[in-house]
Amino acid sequence: MRIIRLFAATMILLATSGLAFAQASAKTMLEEAYAVVTSKGMTGAASDFNQGGKWKRGTAYVILIEFDGNMLAHSDNPKMVGKHMLEARDANNKAFVQETIHNLKTTGKDSVVNFSWVHPGTRKIQEGTVTARRVAGKDAYLGVIWFD
Secondary structure, eight states: HHHHHHHHHHHHHHHHHHHHHHHHHHHHHHHHHHHHHHHHHHHHHHHTTTTOOOGGEEEEEEEEETSSSBBEEESOOOGGGBBBBBOOOOTOOOOHHHHHHHHHHHHHEEEEEEEEOOOOTEEEEEEEEEEEEOTTTSSSEEEEEEOO
């Protein structure tokens, strides 16, 4: 029985440390992307992000969305650019874009929202997370979407 409890505790610790690592990596990616928005403006940054490259890392990618829902950049799928995402709902009917915008407007801090969406590798519905930051002086946000 003690071995089972030790195993369970170890698994919880590993899962938690993996999540913390993923969150830290997403935060770093967000900082790097935000620096590009600051230096190039939203149009220049969107152009860079839509090229993919370093803005797509494993299952993490960068998005840039205006508060009216217009997708300006999507480093995993540039076909999403120009799509209206304000009413988008995840597999559980969660309005995750609206929740992200609400969090950013009301707290003035970065937002973290979990949602169920298509995993970029498996193409199956899986739990994902968006870590987002409002673009200073704009009604738009920059986000990093990542999957465990």
